Amino acid sequence: xxxxxxxxxxxxxxxxxxPHSFMTKYIWSQDHKVIAIQYSITAIAVGLVALVxxxxxxxxxxxxxxxxxxxxxxxxxFVTMHGMIMVIYLLTALLLGGFGNYLIPLMVGARDxxxxxxxxxxxxxxxLAVLVLLxxxxxxxxxxxxxxxxxxxxxxxxxxxxxxAGILLMLASLAIFIVAFTMGGLNxxxxxxQARTKGMTLMRMPLTIWGIxxxxxxxxxxxxxxxxxxxxxxxxxxxxxxxxxxxxxxxxETLDHSGGSPILFQHLFWFFGxxxxxxxxxxxxxxxxxxxxxxxxxxxxxxxxxxxxIVAIGGLSFVVWAHHMYVSGMNPYFGFFFATxxxxxxxxxxxxxxxxLLTLWRGNIHLTIPMLFAIGxxxxxxxxxxxxxxLGNVVIDLPLSDTYFVVAHFHMxxxxxxxxxxxxxxxxxxxxxxxxxxxxxLGKFHFWGTFLGTYAIYLPMHYxxxxxxxxxxxxxxxxxxxxxxxxxxxASITVxxxxxxLVQLIFIFNLIWxxxxxxxxxxxxxxxxxxxWQTAHFPPGHGNWGExxxxxxxxxxxxxxxxxxxxxxxxxxxxxxxxxxxxxESNKGREPS
Amino acid sequence: xxxxxxxxxxxxxxxxxxxxxxxxxxxxxxxxxxxxMWIFLLSDTFVFSIxxxxxxxxxxxxxxxxxxxxxxxxxxxxxxxxxxxxIAIMTFILITSSGTMAMAVNYAYxxxxxxxxxxxxxxxxxxxxxxxxxxxxxxKLIVEEGIRPWGNPLGANQFGAAFFMxxxxxxxxxxxxxxxxxxxxKRVHQGKYQKKGYQIVEIxxxxxxxxxxxxxxxxxxxxxx
Ligand code: HEM
Ligand SMILES: [Cu+2]
Numbered sequence: 001x002x003x004x005x006x007x008x009x010x011x012x013x014x015x016x017x018x019p020h021s022f023m024t025k026y027i028w029s030q031d032h033k034v035i036a037i038q039y040s041i042t043a044i045a046v047g048l049v050a051l052v053x054x055x056x057x058x059x060x061x062x063x064x065x066x067x068x069x070x071x072x073x074x075x076x077x078f079v080t081m082h083g084m085i086m087v088i089y090l091l092t093a094l095l096l097g098g099f100g101n102y103l104i105p106l107m108v109g110a111r112d113x114x115x116x117x118x119x120x121x122x123x124x125x126x127x128l129a130v131l132v133l134l135x136x137x138x139x140x141x142x143x144x145x146x147x148x149x150x151x152x153x154x155x156x157x158x159x160x161x162x163x164x165a166g167i168l169l170m171l172a173s174l175a176i177f178i179v180a181f182t183m184g185g186l187n188x189x190x191x192x193x194q195a196r197t198k199g200m201t202l203m204r205m206p207l208t209i210w211g212i213x214x215x216x217x218x219x220x221x222x223x224x225x226x227x228x229x230x231x232x233x234x235x236x237x238x239x240x241x242x243x244x245x246x247x248x249x250x251x252x253e254t255l256d257h258s259g260g261s262p263i264l265f266q267h268l269f270w271f272f273g274x275x276x277x278x279x280x281x282x283x284x285x286x287x288x289x290x291x292x293x294x295x296x297x298x299x300x301x302x303x304x305x306x307x308x309x310i311v312a313i314g315g316l317s318f319v320v321w322a323h324h325m326y327v328s329g330m331n332p333y334f335g336f337f338f339a340t341x342x343x344x345x346x347x348x349x350x351x352x353x354x355x356x357l358l359t360l361w362r363g364n365i366h367l368t369i370p371m372l373f374a375i376g377x378x379x380x381x382x383x384x385x386x387x388x389x390x391l392g393n394v395v396i397d398l399p400l401s402d403t404y405f406v407v408a409h410f411h412m413x414x415x416x417x418x419x420x421x422x423x424x425x426x427x428x429x430x431x432x433x434x435x436x437x438x439x440x441x442l443g444k445f446h447f448w449g450t451f452l453g454t455y456a457i458y459l460p461m462h463y464x465x466x467x468x469x470x471x472x473x474x475x476x477x478x479x480x481x482x483x484x485x486x487x488x489x490x491a492s493i494t495v496x497x498x499x500x501x502l503v504q505l506i507f508i509f510n511l512i513w514x515x516x517x518x519x520x521x522x523x524x525x526x527x528x529x530x531x532x533w534q535t536a537h538f539p540p541g542h543g544n545w546g547e548x549x550x551x552x553x554x555x556x557x558x559x560x561x562x563x564x565x566x567x568x569x570x571x572x573x574x575x576x577x578x579x580x581x582x583x584x585e586s587n588k589g590r591e592p593s
Numbered sequence: 594x595x596x597x598x599x600x601x602x603x604x605x606x607x608x609x610x611x612x613x614x615x616x617x618x619x620x621x622x623x624x625x626x627x628x629x630m631w632i633f634l635l636s637d638t639f640v641f642s643i644x645x646x647x648x649x650x651x652x653x654x655x656x657x658x659x660x661x662x663x664x665x666x667x668x669x670x671x672x673x674x675x676x677x678x679x680i681a682i683m684t685f686i687l688i689t690s691s692g693t694m695a696m697a698v699n700y701a702y703x704x705x706x707x708x709x710x711x712x713x714x715x716x717x718x719x720x721x722x723x724x725x726x727x728x729x730x731x732x733k734l735i736v737e738e739g740i741r742p743w744g745n746p747l748g749a750n751q752f753g754a755a756f757f758m759x760x761x762x763x764x765x766x767x768x769x770x771x772x773x774x775x776x777x778x779k780r781v782h783q784g785k786y787q788k789k790g791y792q793i794v795e796i797x798x799x800x801x802x803x804x805x806x807x808x809x810x811x812x813x814x815x816x817x818x
Pocket of ligand 1: 414415470
């Protein structure tokens with residue numbers, strides 16, 4: 001089969017291919033690093049919209065009837081857009097489109113993605129998806145208020161805000177996003193499988209790459225369910241088919257639909273929706289592992305276990321989806337099956353948490369900003385994971401379903417936790433992009449504000465959930481079983497949320513300020529071993545590696561190797577070039593270093 | 594002497610199969626484009642599986658009767674009522690086109706440009722005639738039987754909805770395939786792959802065989818059930 005051998009991009013160092021004009025360099029760029037930054041900036045910008053929306057929801061909940069511009073419809077629209085933007089357009093896009101793009105070629109030792117043009121198309125298609133999504137704020141009726149789960153029949157019936165243009169734009173935007181993701185995802189997977197540099201075996205890849213790799217495969221297999229259900233719902237809405245629509249009496253009128261299955265949509269949505277949780281979690285797992293290893297100067301504990309745990313979680317995530325549907329009236333045996341699989345996922349997941357802790361244990365922990373966020377992540381993730389174990393059981397979920405306990409759970413586990421890792425990752429890799437550190441003092445402030453603020457927001461929510469405060473409610477009204485004190489709790493949550501929101505502005509300021517004025521970092525400031533820090537130019541230029549691709553001789557975690565002179569050995573250092581301390585005999589009388 | 598226990602993959606405790614597969618450079622001995630096509634097709638398999646699962650689901654959820662496939666899909670030719678005749682021809686054509694495609698790939702690797710181009714054009718032509726017949730079938734269902742995605746005089750609404758959606762989606766795949774074939778055939782003809790090699794023909798072939806394979810499932814689920 002060797003007649004199919006490729007001319008690796010490595011052997012095509014053709015200077016004439018470097019882009020020169022502003023347009024080809026920064027706008028229609030095919031360089032994975034530029035595309036990564038385009039993805040990141042777009043994702044963060046649209047994420048700020050989602051943050052503002054959450055602030056407005058909190059204002060309404062904390063101080064009902066004070067803000068006239070938030071009516072019940074607007075509240076539902078905010079909930080929906082906030083949830084969808086956060087999950088898809090921020091986290092998925094930033095973790096895979098942003099970090100995936102930036103880190104994959106650099107960490108596996110490739111010059112670029114295997115199909116750079118497709119990669120560029122991926123970004124611009126994503127950009128289009130964002131525009132279509134945001135357009136729904138400006139059409140008549142506004143964006144859809146169906147909740148991020150978009151359950152039919154209500155999503156497309158009158159009574160739900162944005163039932164005409166809003167829901168269609170949402171579905172169209174999702175479909176476009178999926179096309180964009182597919183173009184990018186095919187690139188990521190193929191690059192990781194086929195374009196690794198010499199010596200970079202799969203089992204030497206940093207865990208970041210493993211996380212991104214498995215998450216991308218999950219995306220390629222899970223997004224089809226969302227795509228198909230979006231298509232079917234568009235048909236139900238626009239041409240009056242009845243895929244998801246049973247015979248219905250709406251506002252006293254019999255509708256033309258009959259015979260469809262709303263439950264079918266729930267199955268399809270969660271067949272996508274649960275793996276989606278891991279699409280954002282797995283890259284985060286990977287990145288946090290690397291951050292912890294680098295900043296604790298210790299090899300990751302149980303590398304191989306970590307890899308198999310990622311793969312196992314990825315596989316299992318396809319057989320647990322109906323734990324989101326316990327209240328849909330499913331057969332108890334199904335409930336039993338899905339509860340069991342859900343609890344099984346806890347095994348590889350807990351294993352990962354133990355391994356992070358054991359990596360820290362007796363490590364040489366540097367409490368840098370990335371490390372602070374990584375430790376914060378271990379807290380929030382464990383916390384959200386434990387409530388997940390509770391909700392995975394049918395009998396516990398039934399009373400808690402659709403209460404604030406669920407809101408608290410998923411914010412801890414898939415909202416705050418990946419965001420913590422994103423912050424860790426941004427503080428960690430910022431010097432690679434810019435050659436400068438993010439400001440440390442602002443960073444500390446950002447961390448403590450976010451970490452403590454998060455707990456101030458979400459801990460009380462668990463309690464509200466136990467009281468029975470329902471999710472997606474504009475106001476609690478005068479309900480007997482909810483005590484007065486719940487309202488004061490809500491007010492305090494809102495104050496915390498506003499503070500957390502403002503703290504993020506400091507982070508944005510830090511990003512912009514440090515890009516131009518930050519302290520110079522020099523090469524490889526964290527003394528990391530992985531390849532992205534060992535490029536010919538710093539920060540890496542177009543083509544990444546200059547004349548020659550690096551050769552890899554070791555895994556990514558040679559930190560504090562016994563008797564080695566430095567406490568880290570980069571992956572591309574040959575065994576001969578490793579400097580060792582002298583042997584015991586000749587070492588007599590010297591200070592141990 | 595050296596502390597690098599990780600540099601040598603022979604010392605790994607994993608089986609040799611795994612270490613072979615996870616060795617450096619390429620995990621699969623094939624061009625990048627080909628692997629990418631495989632992964633895309635895997636993803637597309639999920640798309641079609643979900644379409645077909647949804648179809649089965651609504652077929653069970655609807656309370657109205659499902660039209661009998663030997664009735665709706667029958668043609669009356671010269672006074673004879675022949676069930677499934679059109680679809681038999683369509684299926685035959687599509688499977689034949691897989692044959693011509695396979696031959697095109699074979700000739701491509703032999704470096705026989707002329708034959709490759711002819712066979713790819715033949716494949717495209719067969720694909721186009723499939724689309725033509727599908728258009729004919731749709732017209733018959735819509736005009737003669739009065740079936741619409743939103744309504745069906747013969748019973749369940751979901752029949753028209755699922756049928757038009759899924760065969761339409763497949764038809765789009767075939768149409769895209771025809772265009773893809775023609776573009777690549779033209780480029781082969783222009784000699785653009787003389788130096789690079791002809792893997793692209795095989796990649797095109799993969800897509801085409803996939804579309805044919807999907808048809809077999811659609812055929813089984815719609816016409817034989
Ligand atoms: C400061 C940070 C955040 C605050 C204050 C916040 C607040 C809220 C609030 C008030 C709701 C509506 C609860 C309800 O009425 O049911 C909500 C829903 C939601 N949030 Fe957040 N959120 C934040 C960050 C995030 C992040 C990072 C994610 C990413 C996964 C996220 C995902 C969601 C989802 C999926 C929903 C459910 C939407 C729905 O019910 O349709 N949130 N959030
Ligand atoms: Cu789930």
